[in-house]
Amino acid sequence: DLDTASSRHRLFHLLPYLERQGIRGTVLRGGKTSFSTAIRGLVLAPRVDGVFLQKKLLPAWYLAVLRGLARTIVFDFDDALYAPRSLATQDQLQLARRLGAQLDRMFRAVGLGVAGNEVLAEYSRLRSRNVVVVPTTFLAEGIEPKRHAESRPTVIGWIGSEGTLLYLDMLIPVFESLAAAYGSRIVFRIVSNSPFAFAGLENWIENIPWSRDREAELLSSFDIGVMPLLDDDWSRGKCAFKAVQMMMCGLPVVASPVGANTEVVQDGVNGYLAADLSIWTLRLSELIESPARRQMLGAAGRASILSRYAVDTWAERLGGALYNVCGRNKT
Structure with missing residues (x-):
C-alpha cells in the first residue's frame, strides 16, 4: 500500500x-x-x-x-x-x-x-x-531543503498517524509554556489522519489532514520539527522515521533520546535531543528566536541523512x- x-x-x-x-x-x-x-x-x-x-x-x-x-x-x-x-x-x-x-x-x-x-x-x-x-x-529527488528566514508565525510541526498522536500529550506543558511566552508568534501544526486537540491551546494548534501527494509540501511548511517518544520497548524499536523525514527536508529537529533517535540525531550538531520538558522548552525557544540556528541545524541534518540513508x-x-x-x- x-x-x-x-x-x-x-x-x-x-x-x-x-x-x-x-x-x-x-x-x-x-x-x-x-x-x-x-x-x-x-x-x-x-x-x-x-x-x-x-x-x-x-x-x-x-x-x-x-x-x-x-x-x-x-x-x-x-x-x-x-x-x-x-x-x-x-x-x-x-x-x-x-x-x-x-x-x-x-x-x-x-x-x-x-x-x-x-x-x-x-x-x-x-x-x-x-x-x-x-x-x-528516503529519496532526495524533488525534496528541496527549507530556506529558513524570519517568519510569522514560526511553525512547530509534527507529522504522524492517529496511533502516534499520544506522543504529543507529553509536550502539552511545553506547548503551554511556549504559547504563553510567544503568543501569536508561533503555531503548532499537526499533520495526521486524525485531529489533535487540547483545551486552552485552540488558538495555537492547527490540524491539517495528511495526504501522500502533499506530504513534501506540508513538511516544507514547518520551520521546526518535533519527534517526542515515550521511553518504552515499543518506542525503542522505532526507526526514527519522522526525524529522518523532517531532516531530509532541511528542518531542525528536536527529538526524544529514545531508540534510533539517538543514532540519527547528534545533539547540537544536526538537531537536538531533549530528555526532559525543560530541555524541550529551551531548545524550541532557541530555534523560534534564531532563523540562523534553524538554517544551520537544518542543513547539517539534511547532509547527514543524505550521507547515511x-x-x-x-x-x-x-x-x-x-x-x-x-x-x-x-x-
Whole structure:
C-alpha cells in the first residue's frame, strides 16, 4: 500500500535500485482479508527464487503452506510488533503477546530477516541466524531543503498517524509554556489522519489532514520539527522515521533520546535531543528566536541523512543479502 509509509520507503522506493542489480519481483497488494491475493501468493511461491513479506504476519496454516512451497522467505519489519505500548489496555497487551508469538513463528520460518534498526535486529537474532539491518531510506529527488528566514508565525510541526498522536500529550506543558511566552508568534501544526486537540491551546494548534501527494509540501511548511517518544520497548524499536523525514527536508529537529533517535540525531550538531520538558522548552525557544540556528541545524541534518540513508547504498546491501539467501551469484 503506497499510503503506508513503511511500504513506500522500505519496498517501493527500493524496487528500481534492486532491478538494476538484476532483482525483479511481482508485487502483490491486498488487504487483510484479500483471499485472491493470498491464493495468488501460494501459486507464485514455487516459481520464484524467494518470497518477500513486508511487515506481513501470516496465519500459522498459511505460513506453513507457504514455507513448503517457497524456496525461501524474507521478512522485513520496522516496528517492535512484539512490545506493548505504554499505558496499554488489557486488549492491547493481549494483542502484543499474540503478535509476538506470530513474529517468533515467522522468524523460525524465514531464510532472511530484514530489520529497520539494531534494536529490532537484536530481537531478531535471538530467533533467526540470518538477519541484516536496512534502515528506512528516503529519496532526495524533488525534496528541496527549507530556506529558513524570519517568519510569522514560526511553525512547530509534527507529522504522524492517529496511533502516534499520544506522543504529543507529553509536550502539552511545553506547548503551554511556549504559547504563553510567544503568543501569536508561533503555531503548532499537526499533520495526521486524525485531529489533535487540547483545551486552552485552540488558538495555537492547527490540524491539517495528511495526504501522500502533499506530504513534501506540508513538511516544507514547518520551520521546526518535533519527534517526542515515550521511553518504552515499543518506542525503542522505532526507526526514527519522522526525524529522518523532517531532516531530509532541511528542518531542525528536536527529538526524544529514545531508540534510533539517538543514532540519527547528534545533539547540537544536526538537531537536538531533549530528555526532559525543560530541555524541550529551551531548545524550541532557541530555534523560534534564531532563523540562523534553524538554517544551520537544518542543513547539517539534511547532509547527514543524505550521507547515511541514501537509497542506492542500502538497496545495494539488501540486494546482496537477497542474492545470498536465494543462493544466487550477483552478476
